[in-house]
Amino acid sequence: MREAQAIQRLRRIATSPAALGLKDDTAVLDGLVLTHDSIAEGVHFLSTDTAASVGWKxxxxxxxxxxxxxxxPAGALLSLALSGDDAWDMSFLDGVEAACESYGLPLLGGDTIALPPGAPRVFGLTAIGRAGERVPLRSGGKAGDVLWAIGTLGDSAAGLELLRLDPASTGPLVDVYRRPVPLIALGQALAPLANAMMDVSDGLLLDAMRMAEASGLSAEIDIDAIPLSRAFIAERSGDLTARLFAATGGDDYALLAAIPADIDPLRLSLPSGTTIARIGCLVAEGPRLALSSGESPVPLPEHLGHEHRSNSSAPMADRS
Ligand SMILES: Nc1ncnc2c1ncn2[C@@H]1O[C@H](COP(=O)(O)OP(=O)(O)OP(=O)(O)O)[C@@H](O)[C@H]1O
Ligand SMILES: Cc1ncc(C[n+]2csc(CCOP(=O)(O)O)c2C)c(N)n1
Ligand SMILES: [Mg+2]
Incomplete structure (x- = not known):
């Protein structure tokens, strides 16, 4: 089954207004913003990744x-699965602690289980945040809004490719894959201005299409405007192929914001070193997502980003 099919079925269960129709990144309940993400070995991280980096991630x-x-950030609940390798599990918790301390996220509770020997590691975390004066949803975009990307794209996907070629790879791209930096302060600064906002985790093109869909609009993206880091360009160049890779690779943890055209977020006093780029706009007409380079249209790539899909092979022996 595909992730989208599962979420479609879940929508019939999650009927509370706080669930926002499962059409956003989070739920919003009584001034709290609630989210839960899991990460699994072989899906979100490599078995060769350090335990502390997995906890951080x-x-x-x-x-x-x-x-x-x-x-x-207001608090978190951790779902911990012990693997049987005590040193690994302790380092994992060191990574959880480092990230919680870095971003002022108090651990409030959770659950601990032990995995059967050899099972892939899977962890979950519920994060609870206090809503600001405005919570920009995916669905709030207006025709004419400018689309801004905050943070660079493609670094993590490029880091993963380096690690796949050589698990001993190091450097800034590998660091971004293993230890992504959540843009909390930037999100707080932009939320009051944005009609719509979300993080980019599955791939810019897929997430921009989701924002356009939720807002009942179309997104136009200038592929040449996508922000790339120096390390990414040094590794893969900044040509169209590299840019499409960056726009679809996912795991970026950048932000995508739709901001009215008469507001210039570059005028805000954003933290130094912030990358923020005008990458397109939301419009009322046209295909859901359109790409261009220079003045020319660019055909959409086959895969716009990462979507989970189960394979139906070999059920577990004791599941019959
Ligand atoms: N198993 C589930 N039970 C209930 N709701 C779910 C489940 N899986 C996903 N959802 C909901 O579906 C919506 C979309 O989920 P999705 O994972 O795509 O969003 P996301 O958390 O922003 O993505 P990412 O995991 O890439 O950050 C969210 O509202 C999420 O809470
Ligand atoms: C080992 C390994 N293989 C592939 C990827 C790529 N990847 C996996 S999940 C995901 C989207 C975000 O996940 P979710 O939607 O579950 O939050 C991406 C881009 C990876 N990170 N590690
Ligand atoms: Mg998200």
Whole structure:
């Protein structure tokens, strides 16, 4: 089954207004912003990744969903699966602790289980944030809004490719894959201005299409405007192929914001070193997502981003 099919079925269960129709990154309940993300070995991280980086990543990907709504971290619940390798599990918790401390996220509770020997590791975290004065939803975009990307794209996907070629790879791209940085302060600064905002975790093109869909609009993106880091360009160049890779690779934990055209977020005093780029706009007419380079249209790539899909092979022996 595909992720989208499962969520479609879940919509019939999640009928509370706080669930926002499961059409956003988070739920919003009584001034709290709620999210839950899991990470699994072989799906979100490699068995060769350090345990501390896996713990960090679990916290960071959840904080990124709070950042997308401009929320302030308020607490977390951890789902911990012990693997039987005590040193690994302890280092994992060191990584969880480091990320919680870095972003002021108090651990409030959770649950601990032990995995059967050899089972892939899977962890979950519920992050709770306090809503700011406005919570920009995916669905709030207006025709004429400018689309801004905050943070660079493609670094993590490029880091993963390096690690796939050589698990001993190091450098800034590998660091972004293993230890993403949630853009909490930037999310808080932009939320009051944005009509719509979300984090980019599955791939810019897929997430921009989701924002356009939720807002009942179309997104136009200038592929040449996508922000790339120096490390990414040094590794893969900034040509169209590299840009499409960056726009679809996912795992970025950047932000995508739709901001009225008469507001210039570059005028805000954003933290130094912030990358923020005008990458397109939302419009009322046209295909849901259109790409261009220079003045020319660019055909959509086959895959716009990452979508989970189960394979139906070999059920577990004791599941019959
Ligand atoms: N198993 C589930 N039970 C209930 N709701 C779910 C489940 N899986 C996903 N959802 C909901 O579906 C919506 C979309 O989920 P999705 O995972 O695509 O969003 P996201 O958390 O922003 O993505 P990402 O995991 O890439 O950050 C969210 O509202 C999420 O809470
Ligand atoms: C080992 C390994 N293989 C592939 C990927 C790529 N990847 C996996 S999940 C995901 C989207 C975000 O996940 P979710 O939607 O579950 O939050 C992406 C881009 C990876 N990170 N590690
Ligand atoms: Mg998200």
């Amino acid at each position: 679990l916290v960071a990907v959840n904080l990124s969903d709070l950042a997308g709504k401009g929320a302030t």
